[in-house]
Amino acid sequence: MTDVPPESGIDESPISPIERRNSLEKHLQCRPDQQDLKDRHILLDTNVAPSLQAAQQELARQKTIDSLKKSLEKRPDREALVERNIMPSSNAAPALQAHARELEKHMRADSLEHKIQNRPKPEELIKSGILDEDEDPTKA
Numbered sequence: 001m002t003d004v005p006p007e008s009g010i011d012e013s014p015i016s017p018i019e020r021r022n023s024l025e026k027h028l029q030c031r032p033d034q035q036d037l038k039d040r041h042i043l044l045d046t047n048v049a050p051s052l053q054a055a056q057q058e059l060a061r062q063k064t065i066d067s068l069k070k071s072l073e074k075r076p077d078r079e080a081l082v083e084r085n086i087m088p089s090s091n092a093a094p095a096l097q098a099h100a101r102e103l104e105k106h107m108r109a110d111s112l113e114h115k116i117q118n119r120p121k122p123e124e125l126i127k128s129g130i131l132d133e134d135e136d137p138t139k140a
Contacts (some may be wrong), residue, residue, distance in 0.1 A: 122138055
């Protein structure tokens with residue numbers, strides 16, 4: 001019959017019609033019901049005729065595409081989101097934006113610390129006439 005070697009494990013013995021019918025009945029009894037196939041998305045859960053199901057699916061797909069296009073047209077552009085502080089104004093790669101924010105935060109803290117260290121003492125402010133002697137914060 002075929003060129004299959006005998007050690008391949010394929011049984012080529014003929015099956016009687018009775019065995020074939022019994023096997024078919026056994027497999028049909030184990031067949032999943034229609035609702036199970038619908039739950040597993042093998043069958044479509046619809047009441048539309050099978051000849052119209054493909055058209056119905058295409059129509060639903062086009063409806064979704066149109067809805068998405070309409071939503072994307074209403075979507076604000078990047079500049080508007082930056083102005084409203086929804087998006088950061090950073091041009092860094094998304095993977096680096098967190099590090100860039102952290103660096104900016106530390107730079108601001110260092111700048112404030114430097115300004116606090118170099119601010120004039122209350123005595124200097126009193127001498128220059130910015131503060132009165134009764135407004136001296138060290139005597140409060």
